[in-house]
Amino acid sequence: MFRNFKLVPNIIFGRGCFAQLDEIIEKQRRNTDSWVVFVTDDVFREAPLEKRLPLYDNDLLLWVNVADEPKTKYVDELTLKVKAHRPTLPCAIIGIGGGSSMDLAKAISLMLTNEGSSTLYQGWDLIKNPAIYHMAVPTLSGTGAEVSRTAVLTGPEKKLGLNSDYTVFDQVVLDPELIKDVPRDQHFYTGMDCYIHCIESLQGTYLNEFSKSYGEKALDLCRQVFLDDHPDKDDKLMMASFFGGMSIAYSQVGACHALSYGLSYVLGTHHGIGCCIVFDYLEDIYPEGVKEFRTMMKKCDMELPRGLVKDLDPEQVDRMITVALGLEPLWENCLGQDWKHIMTRNKARALFLRM
């Protein structure tokens, strides 16, 4: 059984194509009551981008804060805010920002048409009704959130996405000019999220030629960005993120993502930097990838935080291990069906304690 993969059906790519946003949204404004929500990362408050948003009278500019990764409670609050804005539902939700802002936009567009709290839909294919038309405008590249079928949320009980075909964006606007001012650290960590997940999927046991073609090209593009400092690096990183996301269709991430989920769950570490911290200790599993990653760190003059785990309470480390080892498909992809004999709790503990 192969998965019938749902793709983003409309993509526009080009330096400056953000200027076409108004025209693209207009097709959704079918009558005079139609209104649009711009779910926008609040780092752009009073930034030049704010003035470029094609806002009309009834539209809602919804600033979102992603200092913490998206929570179900926050999604529920934002959904209520949108519902309270006008008596009708909006005709379009536009997510502008990085992976977290895009995931919030996806989640809101789903929760406007599916009753109850977003916690009810954390899992696979639990969403019952199609979402409101939703669009992504990434201003940060690497996570692949612009093409994924999930909106990753942390709930009271679990960190798990709203995974469904309805989650997939209806439109993506890829304008490389929008990522030129990303802070250096964030640029590196988010780019490495893409690099690492390609290494994990290409070295995994779940691969086929579809995912391999996308993953290999994403890796090639990452190298041009982080090793060659290519003059078109913004364009290339945007494509790497898109290809990296597409490569997940028939593959899976691996040990690094699994361990980083444990780290994030207990310490609240952000996803990109969490992956980097973990990957640096996985030379036994991904020897070539880790070597190249360290070269990229040196080239980009990056240093990682160290000693995050050693002083933690043993119970916290235990919880980290439980969360990490709970992600069975990731381990099976990485180490094969016999993974439980290879990545024991003690082995995972030893790895975490080095971090």
Next chain:
Amino acid sequence: MFRNFKLVPNIIFGRGCFAQLDEIIEKQRRNTDSWVVFVTDDVFREAPLEKRLPLYDNDLLLWVNVADEPKTKYVDELTLKVKAHRPTLPCAIIGIGGGSSMDLAKAISLMLTNEGSSTLYQGWDLIKNPAIYHMAVPTLSGTGAEVSRTAVLTGPEKKLGLNSDYTVFDQVVLDPELIKDVPRDQHFYTGMDCYIHCIESLQGTYLNEFSKSYGEKALDLCRQVFLDDHPDKDDKLMMASFFGGMSIAYSQVGACHALSYGLSYVLGTHHGIGCCIVFDYLEDIYPEGVKEFRTMMKKCDMELPRGLVKDLDPEQVDRMITVALGLEPLWENCLGQDWKHIMTRNKARALFLRM
């Protein structure tokens, strides 16, 4: 202004995924009257594939002959046949075969909902109504017809496609097992269609990073198929065709396609072999590509027909030149805005006379 590119929204890829066809089509069979048309290349008549088609009582198995490239007259006849089969419209059109069969399926799905002859819609965005749901099952890879927004048709006045967002398939089923028995010559010529169009687009003036990423990977996959004789070559050629088609989003073909249209128009030469015949004489424009193409020919032990043009009537050669030079965007992409001073009628004549 950048083009907002319409993608195929659902793709399934995998060896043997053809077995899931019934289940995928089933979602379109919404009531007991629902029926499906299988537009199938007649080379499969009495072949094992015929028995594997998930046909139900009211369905229509429509054999199509693609010895000649698709004509508007043929599309109109086939559309009438479909309309006559049942009082309601079908719920799905499934195109099974190579580029020509897939283009026929696209054209029929459009002509069932748009009045009059298909000749009325040859051009860009002339289609008024959405098509019937249509799906591609390629059994030959290289043309990229499975992802393109055109259905190329030869009419009484012109050879020009039905180009529109509605033309794009709703679903593509990519099963590499289906291309394993393609005759050796056809496999080579169709694969070279992909190789050549990537060379033309990557060396063109219209390129951006989206098209470059897809085109470069398609070329890499073609090399693994035709130079390395890779054990997974069927999977790789299927992906090369898909990526090659995607790369056209923000690029254009060039001199080889333009000249080959002239050749096909006058001599009826099929598209793949036509491109190969022409490309072999374009070492001045694509020196490295032609060199590698010749290595591929040698590796695959292929020989091209020669001396097709020299004995033609001068009027026929004139018509060839007029058709080829009429494709202005292809020349501009290839030679820049000043192309008319470079590719003169005399230069084109000299090229054709060598073929």
